[in-house]
Structures are given as structure tokens and as C-alpha cells.
Amino acid sequence: MTPDRPRANIDPVSHEPLIPDPELVIRDQDWYGHDLSGRRYAHHSFIDTDWTEVTDEGAVFEHCAFSGVRFNASRHTAAAFTNCTFKRCVFFDTHFTDCKLVGSLFQQCAFTLFRVSRGDWSFVGLPGADLREAVFDGVRMREADLTAARLEKATVTGTDLSGAMLHSSKLTGADLRGSDLSSLDPLTVELAGAKIGLDQAVVIATALGLDVT
Structure with a gap:
């Protein structure tokens, strides 16, 4: 641990309200079974979106916010979720393989049958x-x-x-x-x-x- 890096709270919750760019908000959408391979998103906000059985290979998400997203039975391979925030998301039977999540933060999320293989x-x-x-x-x-x-x-x-x-x-x-x-x-x-x-x-x-x- 680097000496100048502060220790986080047990379950940090930001007191500042989420103010997403309205043009980059994806809300209440049903993406059940979608293939997101090769897609790229930056500074997007995904709110109360269903990602059940979503698959992606090589997708890139940078500085994105996920709030209330259901990742149930989704499969992510060689994808990047860098400097993202996951808040109150559900990860049931979710697999990440060879993925990069450097700098991302998980808050108040549920993890069941959660699996990560390799990756950064x-x-x-x-x-x-x-x-x-x-x-x-x-x-x-x-x-x-x-x-x-x-x-x-x-x-x-x-x-x-x-x-x-x-x-x-x-x-x-x-x-x-x-x-x-x-x-x-x-x-x-x-x-x-x-x-x-x-x-x-x-x-x-x-x-x-x-x-x-």
C-alpha cells in the first residue's frame, strides 16, 4: 500500500447526487441477451438497466456509472471497465474473464456465484x-x-x-x-x-x- 493513499470507508457512499450528462444516460432499458462485443462507451450512465445474459468481448467502458444495473448471468471477456462506478448493482452468476477493471469502485452491490478469471x-x-x-x-x-x-x-x-x-x-x-x-x-x-x-x-x-x- 502506498503511504499517501487514503483508506476507503467500509462501504463508501457518495453524498453528492449523481448528475449525469443527459445525452449520455441509458435508463430503464432491457438489454436482455444483447451482445455488446466491440462497443465503446465513455462517461455514460447506465441506470436501472437489465443486462441479464449480456455477452461482450472486447467492449470498452471508461469513466462510466452503473446504478441499479442487473448483470445476472452475464459474461464479459477481454472487456475493459476502467475508472467506473458500480452502485447497487446485482452480480448473480456473473463471470469476468481476462477483463480490465483498473480504478473501478463497487458500492452496495450484491455478488452471488461471482467469478473473475485472470485480468487486471x-x-x-x-x-x-x-x-x-x-x-x-x-x-x-x-x-x-x-x-x-x-x-x-x-x-x-x-x-x-x-x-x-x-x-x-x-x-x-x-x-x-x-x-x-x-x-x-x-x-x-x-x-x-x-x-x-x-x-x-x-x-x-x-x-x-x-x-x-
């Missing part, structure tokens, strides 16, 4: 997120904010968590094997029953001040 999620904000049983496999999550996130029984394998904010996160029963845990303070997280490898055990023991020989 560095600097993503997921503070307080309920990610129980979610899957993050081979993901780059450098300096991601997972403050107080619930990751019980989650799979977080082969993931780069260097510099990540993990204070007060719940990792009970999580599979953390192969992930970078160098930023984890074992005194500030719940780790009971978590699965780790021998190299990770050394990292955690060292963090506790133990002399591993």
Missing part, C-alpha cells in the same frame, strides 16, 4: 463487499481496497494482492493458495481455516514477528 483489477475498490464464495483466480489486484470485505469460503488463488488493503477482511475458510499475501496483517484479519501454501505460511509467520528457520 488493480486499484479496484471493494470495501465491505460481500464476496462470500466468490472466485478470483489468477487476477492482478495490486493495491485493491478489500477493507472489511467478506471473503469467507472464497477462492482467491494465484492472485497478486501486493499492496492490497485487507484490514478487517474476513478470510475464514478461504482458499488463498498461490496468492501474494505480503500485504496481509494476520492480526487484523480473520483467517481461521484458510488454505495457504508453505511459502505463504512463512510470510504470515514473519509478519507475526516469528523467526522462521
Whole structure:
């Protein structure tokens, strides 16, 4: 974690009302099953839109706001959602594969059967997120904010968590094997029953001040 980067609140909610550009608002639309492959959106606001079973490959969303969007059973491959905000969105059986979400923030979202495979999620904000049983496999999550996130029984394998904010996160029963845990303070997280490898055990023991020989 960089020393000048502030820690987010557990579930940050902006007190400033959303004032989208009226010409870039997509509201109350039914995009069920749409293929958004190759599309590009910048500074758009998607409000109460149904993205159930949407598919996209290589779509780009930059500085977009998603509010009340339903991403149920949607599939996103090699897409980019950079510096976006997701507020009160529903991610049920949602898969992201090889996607880039650098700098995006999730607020008050629901995650069920949520899966992320590879891709770059560095600097993503997921503070307080309920990610129980979610899957993050081979993901780059450098300096991601997972403050107080619930990751019980989650799979977080082969993931780069260097510099990540993990204070007060719940990792009970999580599979953390192969992930970078160098930023984890074992005194500030719940780790009971978590699965780790021998190299990770050394990292955690060292963090506790133990002399591993």
C-alpha cells in the first residue's frame, strides 16, 4: 500500500447526487441477451438497466456509472471497465474473464456465484463487499481496497494482492493458495481455516514477528 493513499470507508457512499450528462444516460432499458462485443462507451450512465445474459468481448467502458444495473448471468471477456462506478448493482452468476477493471469502485452491490478469471483489477475498490464464495483466480489486484470485505469460503488463488488493503477482511475458510499475501496483517484479519501454501505460511509467520528457520 502506498503511504499517501487514503483508506476507503467500509462501504463508501457518495453524498453528492449523481448528475449525469443527459445525452449520455441509458435508463430503464432491457438489454436482455444483447451482445455488446466491440462497443465503446465513455462517461455514460447506465441506470436501472437489465443486462441479464449480456455477452461482450472486447467492449470498452471508461469513466462510466452503473446504478441499479442487473448483470445476472452475464459474461464479459477481454472487456475493459476502467475508472467506473458500480452502485447497487446485482452480480448473480456473473463471470469476468481476462477483463480490465483498473480504478473501478463497487458500492452496495450484491455478488452471488461471482467469478473473475485472470485480468487486471488493480486499484479496484471493494470495501465491505460481500464476496462470500466468490472466485478470483489468477487476477492482478495490486493495491485493491478489500477493507472489511467478506471473503469467507472464497477462492482467491494465484492472485497478486501486493499492496492490497485487507484490514478487517474476513478470510475464514478461504482458499488463498498461490496468492501474494505480503500485504496481509494476520492480526487484523480473520483467517481461521484458510488454505495457504508453505511459502505463504512463512510470510504470515514473519509478519507475526516469528523467526522462521
